[in-house]
Amino acid sequence: MDLKIYKDKQEVAEQFSGYFVDQLKNKDTFHVALSGGSTPKIVFDVLAENFTDKVDWNKVHFYWGDERCVPPTDDESNYKMTVEHLFSKIKVPKENINRILGEKDPEGEALRYANLLEIDLDRVEEVPQFDLVILGMGDDGHTASIFPHEIELWDSEDHCVVATHPDSGQKRVSINGKVINAAKEVAFLVTGASKAEKVEAVVERTEGSEAYPASLVNPASGNLVWFLDEEAASKLNQNPS
Structure with a gap:
């Protein structure tokens, strides 16, 4: 894995934005799975502010x-957050935006979205392959919406699963671990002191870390990049890149 450690959330967002734009070079089409959260929100602001006219958004397909x-x-x-911070400020074809229909029945929507991925994306051993999957990580070590209490969803046969938030009981639709690990490139965006303990556990594979879904992120491509701020990286032994 490649660890990139920056001063604060803003610098993480700026550096990640540059990395994202670099990923698009020499590609005719680019399929990316977005993440929610406070750090992606700043990333979208940076992309909208600095890269509106420097990127051919026609070739980027968002999931x-x-x-x-x-x-x-x-x-x-x-989806709403991404519209407000990115899509409303750039010229991207509507047909390039493939949202999960959160208002629909979760089970049916998970099936529909899995089917969409299977149609739209190239497949590796029958698993849809994104060019880039952007991930966050919760204080509990969850990633996407695979939570520790439902870690078995990681290996689900279905490419999209219905997950349940452990505290609120809110239902979520999420891609599974096979889809994450089939991606050509996977990038974690993790910031804040509250994440430091789980970052240490997952990155340094401390005892018991396998209970955290984020520890199961291990793309077959070998291309895994962590974008961290100093607070999130504060318990790590590694030196910043």
Whole structure:
């Protein structure tokens, strides 16, 4: 894995944005799974502000790694956040935006979205392959919407699963571990002191770390990049790259 450690959340967002744009070079089409959360929000702001005219958005096809089962107008919607911070500020064809329909029945929507991925993306051993999957990590070590109490969903036969938030009981639709690990490139965006303990466990594979879904991220491509701020990386032994 490649560890990149920066001063704060803003610098993480700026550096990640540069990395994202580099990934698009020499590609005719680019399929990316987005993440929700506070750091991607800043990334979208940076992309909109600095790269609106420097990227051919026609070739970028947007998907989500997970979505809360709420309408697209709900403040909890990852899609709504992306519209407000990115799509409303760039010229991207509507047909390039492939949202998870959080307002639909979760089980049916998981099937529909899995089918969409199977149609739209190239497949490796029958698993849809993204060019890039962007992940966050929760304080509990969850990633996408695979939580520790449902870690078995990671290896689900279905490429998209219905997950349940352990505290709120909120339903979510999420890609599974096979899809994450089939991606050509996987990037974690993790910031804040509250994440430091799980970052240490997952990156340094401390005892018991396998209980955290984030520890199961191990793309077959070998291309795994962590974008961390100093707070999130504070317990690591490694030196910043």
